[in-house]
Amino acid sequence: MIGRSLVIHGPDEAARRIACANITLLRFPLAQTGSWQGSGSSEGNIHFLQLSPQGPTHIHVSLTCLDDKAGGYHIHLLPIKSGLEACSNENVKGHFNPFGVNISTSPTPGNGTVDQYEIGDISGKFGSLVNQNQFENHYRDSNMPLSGPNSIIGRSLVIHYRNGSRMQCADITAVNSLDGQWIVAKAIFNGPVKGTVTLSQQCFPDGSFSDVTLLVDLIASSAVNVTKASWYITENPVNELVAECPKNGAIYNPFNMSAQSSNCSPLTYLACEVGDLTSKHGSVILTQRQLFTDAQLQLAGDYTVVYRALVLKAGNMILDCAAIIPVSPSAQQVFPSVTSFSRYDFRKRVAEVLGVQISRVSILPGALSTKAGGKCQQVRFLVSGDMSSKKLSAVKDSEMMGMYRQAEWCMKSGAPGFHPTHGETVHVLSLAAVYLLRFLTVHWTAQ
Structure with a gap:
């Protein structure tokens, strides 16, 4: 039945069809540690595999050159950021502990059930690395998800010395699926709030996709004097990067869910409006980095959030906003107006020019x-x-584009032609200049 569809009908068999969805493969999340950083010299890696969303995670530990120096090892909140001391608390923060487990009440290492420890406390659950030079073992952990709001993917793993100080660390990254392709997008804030929100997702030929990882790195200026904000993605697309934030922009809600429903929560995200990030993840902190995992957002396909606006609010006041722009390859095609536009036909033609599967092309x-x-x-x-x-530039003039082939007279009429938009550099610089003026105005007013 893989590749077919499932249809939900009304109460009467003859009633209209209410909804339908494709049946796709369930791809098992797989993650591993990356390159080690820090003062230690150990080598090897740690692999994580989860065979079902509610099933246990299989952890395979294979480490060498520990030199009898290591103690505990844990998953920490954040990935490693360049420019800071790699394994420091300033960089990767503390243990990943979304349920707020009181570690003083946890059993001694290796003597309790996995739910009695922090999610990230591997050595607490299964034992430390004390007196080890080479270490290899396999564990099953029913409290270490690789998907959903408490996923460990995108965070980091820290090996400690015996005295508790940090010896080495490495990012935990998703392993690329053989048929998967990554999409990365970014919202760049240059106004009263500065920084970025980076979104990444792996997409597959059958239209399915992984969770979206959102790495938030935002700092509010002293002029606005706030430390946290609600955040949401708007319904209306962004035609160009503009300085003005949407005043009445509705939350992106393609599936017509009840606005701010009491049923919406981090664990019941399907009851949420897609763009309601606050209800799904809580407020965003404007003083430090954060990482979130969202199983509902899409960066590809008909429900992509790319080129929508990400808005930050404090109470009823809009603090700032930024367009979610593609970092992945993107372009625009200008052609003589057509009476009937087929999204499928356009995508198919672009895919044929590029020599890729149609699933890789999103409008x-x-x-x-x-x-x-x-x-x-x-x-x-x-x-x-x-x-x-x-290859991307070949699309505009290819005869394979048919009625969607770029016309020279459209260009002479002042319409922009093909522009690779890897980061939308020119637009971002223009936006930064306008935001700078806006910030200075706010700052001078506050004096």
């Missing part, structure tokens, strides 16, 4: 915006995975 919000006084139309699209600029 971004705001498609068919008009140019040249309505005589031309513009479509922005994104390609998951790696793609050279040379």
